[in-house]
Amino acid sequence: AQTVTQSQPEMSVQEAETVTLSCTYDTSENNYYLFWYKQPPSRQMILVIRQEAYKQQNATENRFSVNFQKAAKSFSLKISDSQLGDTAMYFCAFGGGSNYKLTFGKGTLLTVNP
Amino acid sequence: SAVISQKPSRDICQRGTSLTIQCQVDSQVTMMFWYRQQPGQSLTLIATANQGSEATYESGFVIDKFPISRPNLTFSTLTVSNMSPEDSSIYLCSVDTPTGVSSYEQYFGPGTRLTVT
Numbered sequence: 001a002q003t004v005t006q007s008q009p010e011m012s013v014q015e016a017e018t019v020t021l022s023c024t025y026d027t028s029e030n031n032y033y034l035f036w037y038k039q040p041p042s043r044q045m046i047l048v049i050r051q052e053a054y055k056q057q058n059a060t061e062n063r064f065s066v067n068f069q070k071a072a073k074s075f076s077l078k079i080s081d082s083q084l085g086d087t088a089m090y091f092c093a094f095g096g097g098s099n100y101k102l103t104f105g106k107g108t109l110l111t112v113n114p
Numbered sequence: 115s116a117v118i119s120q121k122p123s124r125d126i127c128q129r130g131t132s133l134t135i136q137c138q139v140d141s142q143v144t145m146m147f148w149y150r151q152q153p154g155q156s157l158t159l160i161a162t163a164n165q166g167s168e169a170t171y172e173s174g175f176v177i178d179k180f181p182i183s184r185p186n187l188t189f190s191t192l193t194v195s196n197m198s199p200e201d202s203s204i205y206l207c208s209v210d211t212p213t214g215v216s217s218y219e220q221y222f223g224p225g226t227r228l229t230v231t
Binding site for chain 2: 032033035037042043044045046047050091095096099100101102104105106107
């Protein structure tokens with residue numbers, strides 16, 4: 001069974017600064033996907049970024065980028081130039097195996113301060 | 115990505131009653147998922163719903179409590195039966211990518227906030 005661990009329950013950052021959210025996972029799968037989802041107070045889950053395990057290049061989406069370390073089973077999210085609208089709960093998720101299910105971490109509450 | 119709607123967006127129900135939550139997608143999708151998110155917690159998968167087959171339930175969730183229908187490729191319902199205050203949660207519907215080839219990427223509806231008194 002897969003496990004996803006987010007060791008930072010809460011984090012805060014000043015507007016315009018950079019912050020990194022940590023995620024580690026455990027799996028015996030060789031092919032899998034990793035995701036970061038954002039859930040603002042509106043509770044809508046929004047896909048932020050995805051990484052395929054077979055790709056060595058780290059995924060980037062505008063101000064969001066990941067540091068994927070497959071051997072270490074680490075998948076961190078870096079948010080550059082933080083904005084007030086980035087305030088949300090961030091969930092790391094793992095997808096692998098034949099059932100197409102996602103396993104979510106417990107989440108990190110990120111607060112961006114003005 | 116897909117556009118997903120859920121009804122109702124929120125409800126307050128009395129214990130012992132049942133509530134049916136609807137999930138509608140703007141395109142045909144292979145897999146639909148139902149999650150529960152208890153207050154301040156992460157998402158827990160209740161079941162996977164495929165069109166034309168029985169839903170597959172996760173450990174700790176049973177069909178009698180959470181019956182699911184999937185009549186076509188764009189619609190599903192989740193019923194929360196014989197509710198108790200412990201069922202107070204956000205219930206989320208999600209779908210995989212509407213390409214016909216599942217890739218684990220899921221898109222979520224806006225959720226239904228259920229309060230049981």
